[in-house]
Amino acid sequence: MKKPFKNPFRHHRAKNRNKPRGYSPTQIICVSFVIVIALGTLLLSLPIASRYGRMRVIDAMFTATSATCVTGLVVRDTWTQFTAFGQAVILVLIQVGGLGLVTLTSFFALAMRRRMGFRDLRVLGESVSADGYAQAKDVLRIVVGLAALFEGIGILLLLFAFVPQFGPEGIWVSVFTAISAFCNAGFDLFGQFGAYSSLVPYVHNYYVQAVVMFMIIAGGLGFMVWVELIQYPKKRKLSLHARVVLIFSVLLWVGGAALIGLMEWNNPASMGGLSVSDKIMASLFQSVSTRTAGMNTIDLAACGPITKLLMSVLQFIGAAPGSTGGGVKVTTFAVLFLTIRSVAQGRDDCVIADHHIESKTVYRALTIIVIGALAAFGSAVVVYYNTSDAVSVIDAIFESCSAFGTVGLSVGVTARLKDGAKLLYMAVMFMGRVGPVSLAMSLTAKPDDNKRKIMPVGHINVG
Template sequence: MKYRVIQLSPPQLLVAVFAFFIMVGMVLLKLPISTTEPITWLEALFTTTSAMTVTGLAVVDTGSVYTVFGQIVVMCLIQLGGLGIMSFAVLIVMMLGKKIGFKERLLLQQSLNQTSVGGVIMLVRYLFTFSLLVEGIGMVFLATQWVPRYGWEQGLYYSLFHSVSAFNNAGFGLWSDSMMQFVGNPVINFTLSFLFIIGGVGFTVLVDAWKSRAFRKLSLHSKIMILGTLMINVAATLIIFILEYNNPGTLGHLSLGDKGLASYFQAVTPRTAGFNTLDYGEMESPTILFTVLLMFIGAGSASTGGGIKLTTFLMILLAVGAFLREKKDIKIFRRSIDQTIILKSLAISTLSVLLVFSALFVLTISEKGADFQTLLFEVVSAFGTVGLSMNFSPELSTVGKWIIIFVMFAGKMGPLTLAYSLSRPGKEKIRYPKEDILTG
């Protein structure tokens, strides 16, 4: 009897391995040792999907429902999902002294969203070294605040958990109100934001910056990411500060300094971080809509964050600008952008919009009586693997939970990766004559 060996492409294998570890995590969280009270299989699946996709949405309170063992399972899934399953696999192979084959390099390229297989092994080495170093530094700074408050054992544990969660842009917290009780604490605010901004910029940019040591020597991608991140964070801080200044439910009752600190934190956290120091359920509608845009844009390529990615958003803006100025070439920093990049950006954005719209459409049917703005916020938060919520996640119906689980998974994998894993690409053998159509 002959057995047929199933050959999986890199995108298909990546999706399959990711799904496998989500299932393993679900089984671990269903163990009696993992919870303080019984949870359903769906609730366990929701949590493990949220952790592996470094989202942070939760249908049960992580700090009270899960035991320390369950929380450690969640933390390990966050680290695994944030740094990449394939990266961990390659690290183990290297530690065993084995040779990394071309297929494994292709998987790494797909996992880390690189343009070529060259240098991916070195990138993995930098990735782990830098990640552990930054998480350790973050833990030390957080410990200065939480060890005096909770004691050495609990304080260090809280510091480790939130440092890992922040750097991987997961947004899981051990308090039911996230970081709202620390809204005026500059050490906690700046430490957490430093961790998730560094994690969200992208490993490629970090390695490039480490090697170049000068802005003019950076690659075009790194220049765009650094400047784009700086500009969008400053603009978002000012916009949120203005919109929420007199809102008694958010900034209204805070001092001027705390208003600025809270505005800054809420400006940078939608870039897939998931922590919050203000209650999104009390925010003004314009702020919610603006936050939805930030969540949809997301972080950088090859980072721990999600969304369509900042570079994708900026490429579309540059393409629109070039079209309006009747320019054929798209130029920035004395470099021209290849048309293939623009087409890929359009494909990613279009698939993402369709995914968000489809999920939102189903939720408007399944979640009777729910506010449309709340549903939109929940779906985009899941797609961008952000984890922010208007206090609605625990209210989701069974169908709603399944929809959000799928959106989190699709958001982490990326719409194009899922499309590639389901498609069967073939070579074009016939070319047809071109003809214009009317648009606009």
Template sequence: MSSPTPSVKRRKKRQAISISRVIALTFLGIILCGAILLALPVSSRNGQSAGPVTALFTATSATCVTGLVLADTWSQWSNFGQVVILMMIEIGGLGFMSAASLAWFSLRRKISIQQQLVMAESIGSNMNDVVEHQKRLLIRAFTVEGVGAAILTARFLTEYPFPLALKLGIFHSVSAFCNAGFDVLGFIRPGASLIVYQTDPVICLTLSALVILGGLGFLVWDELLRERHPKKWSVYTKLVMITTGVLLVGGTLLFCALEWRNPSTLGTMRGPQKVLAAFFQSMTLRTAGFAGVDQGLLTPAGKAVSIFMMLIGGSSGSTAGGLKTVTFVVLLLFLWNRMRGRRTVSIFHRTISDDHVLNAITIFMLMVLLSFAGATVICATSPVGFADSLYETVSAIGTVGLTAGATPRLSIVSKFMIILFMYFGRVGLLTISFGFLKKKPSGEQYKFANTDLLIG
């Protein structure tokens, strides 16, 4: 079989860049539409416009399923505004192409090849049966959200009338599955998030299950349902499942050890309640954004662990953000092999390509550099210390949504920077750099002579 001609390669590269731009620009369009709706007086509880900055910040946070807010969701937004936020969470979580494909399926229209390419790119799939894959994605996502909403509604029904219990069940189920972290519990205590239910096993475990399922990724779902025996799983699925389990268990143990005697977080709880709260904290750092304890009152070591776990995030092709679990594993494998003097990276008797390793390093370096640069900007323009500033920037770029109390104190410059970070974190740093910043390959047609440098 003959290899593709240079013209074919260039055409495919231009097509890939175009698809990346479509994804990035469509997310931007959804954010702007949401900001316009939230800026309307009808969206605010007091009947007065929230202003363009608050509207844009909230729309970006909802569409990028982050959860950082300038004002308590229940206290600031009317029922109409909360519906707008919920719709943006759903679109941002399942992917804008999921919503578009749902409309196409409803109208029974044929999906073009170009539309299939965009759908495949947006959910991390390939072109093989992408339409059927998208249908399964939507059905399973709505089913999981429906089950979660039913459980949460039944629990809230023990305290509130049915209309309010149903609203709380649906809103928090969608927010949890999409890893958004928005809550409407401000009528109990504004800004408290899930702290008011930090010892409730039904609510905490239901939300945790939704967050974990949403963070696994739809491709992993397909394989788990198709291949029940772990030996038949692909290398990617094995890495996702192992890494997810290790991070959840390891994070729970670490937070138990670091916060067990902290009276401001776990110290006043009973033993089982401490374990539940530590597990919830370990889970929510995987880009969920529900606060089970006051993040600003964590010990310095607890904040450091939280920043590290927020940076990792969930898995590719999921509702979660962050560096991604497999990307993190690839980095660890690269470091381990380089320290042993090996040039190749392998796992489960399979070699990881150099391109994958370079992509992992690129994403990691971009996230770390942006996080530290952003924290410096916040320190310089807002009355916030560096640790809390770094917590804020990592939370934004990892689309986590947790804050150590810095969000309400951000300057106008810092607010717009956090908006950009949330957008970058959701759309994907590599997608943006590939779609907008990638130069023509003319520089790769020749190579300069090698030089020797002292490294280390």
């Protein structure tokens, strides 16, 4: 009697089927940020990093998280607390966080002509927001090239303002300010005029404000939008994505400036004592900076509660996808806003400029905003009930939206945080940098989650 034939590869295949798969690109990117934050914490904890002895580990970790997530919220003033070494560590964290560790390591790997496998390209494509893995390397070169170009321009322009004022130290101030502004980080070295002063001493200096605004916009528009703008004279065409980013960014900048100026025009504690031109410039600067840059030329703590609420919304929306900024992203807000408009017009789908938007894009936009809102307002509730009575509800909301949007603007709440609240804000900043949906997927997604399943149609009445 013949023995039944046994497939020698059967067991092997079954074994491989049960073998855990590798990490997803999103998980690798999240882990890379954690590694950078850990290294930054170690370096900022060293005595050589601080002017006044060794910094507490929790405060060093908060600073490292804020710098890596290009936020700008600080528990200690950067210039007052840190030595040149500590400031250099923060600047490196800002640069790595702004472009992403995966982006930088991939760039140096390509520069050394190391071959990248398919898995490397997948991670890189996720990091630089490339449409396909094939174009990931081209996008990488564009990202690093544009970053170097814009930062170089910003440093050069700021040298004319800071070198005459600070002498040789002005070179370092120009480098730090340009990179921080381009990466939408919000860190500054102007604490020598007074702790946490930011750009308030330059409220009458339109040149410095204009250069910093240019750097913020350059980093916040997104690299691929800049590529399309550079190629526009040849192609005479912009993609739907680029048009949505540009239109809604301008609307938010101009609309935000108009509302901030209107509400704070006669407030003597913020901009009431400024000239008309100073008020207009300060309003525009604050509107641009509130979209994740984290620098200010007026006293934000003295602003009215409605102004703080408006700024909280702008911070929550944030910059464009594929940029150095954070927030839920301007395109996410645009898709949700235009979906509401389409439904109000009796349409079944979201339509933008005669283009049908896929339902999965609408679902993702809604998910990002809901998760982001839960993170921002949930942390605001915790902070409000765990800090001193001096913190108002609107201040807690403002600071939490600043943390989630990786903005860095502060009305003084962060300086009062207890250790537990600092850990909470670190988690919120991390979520805001890597993206709420990306973080949720990296923690919960399973290999078979994306497989299509045939399910019965369910009917629910809404509205």
